[in-house]
Amino acid sequence: MAFTLPNLPYAFEALEPHIDALTMQIHHDKHHQAYVDNLNKAIAGTPNEGKSLEELVKAAGTISPAVRNNGGGHWNHSFFWEILAPNAGGTPDGKLGEAINSTFGSFDAFKEKLATSGVGRFGSGWAWLIVKDGKLEISSTPNQDNPLMDVAEVKGTPILGVDVWEHAYYLKYQNKRADYLKAIWNVINWKKVAELYAAAH
Numbered sequence: 001m002a003f004t005l006p007n008l009p010y011a012f013e014a015l016e017p018h019i020d021a022l023t024m025q026i027h028h029d030k031h032h033q034a035y036v037d038n039l040n041k042a043i044a045g046t047p048n049e050g051k052s053l054e055e056l057v058k059a060a061g062t063i064s065p066a067v068r069n070n071g072g073g074h075w076n077h078s079f080f081w082e083i084l085a086p087n088a089g090g091t092p093d094g095k096l097g098e099a100i101n102s103t104f105g106s107f108d109a110f111k112e113k114l115a116t117s118g119v120g121r122f123g124s125g126w127a128w129l130i131v132k133d134g135k136l137e138i139s140s141t142p143n144q145d146n147p148l149m150d151v152a153e154v155k156g157t158p159i160l161g162v163d164v165w166e167h168a169y170y171l172k173y174q175n176k177r178a179d180y181l182k183a184i185w186n187v188i189n190w191k192k193v194a195e196l197y198a199a200a201h
């Protein structure tokens, strides 16, 4: 069974003004679609055909660069669309809010640390909030790698991820990655992140 592009769970313009409609359209319809297409091409007729996306991603160190990059791209973007939402943002409450405060000192300190991780990622990659051994941690990965991968420097279960590739923000924010990383808090779907946290620890 070939992999397919999941539908965006909201309209392209739903995250305006924080993420613009054209960026969302190109990001989903062109970039994500290309990861799906290239992943399908890379696994066609190989023993990797028929494996689940998660199986492929977890074995990143033993598969071809094409499967690692495009499989990671497909996993990461499918995840990213779900942890964003219109009329979202705010402050996480409940167990997740408590864990963020106790781990990082405060919600503001957490946001700053994640932004630093994203700004500090040279070139293209992702900044993550993960659960590792039951605890929250911030990490970043290059390219389309992610913390589920056997090759990740810091392994864990992602509960929030921010795409810091230029294609995620360049039309609106140009070279100002830090401004994009400030604006994105307005569209983080904390309800979804809290569900992922509850499932991961």
Ligand code: MN3
Pocket: 027, 031, 077, 163, 165, 167, 168
């Ligand atoms: Mn992207």
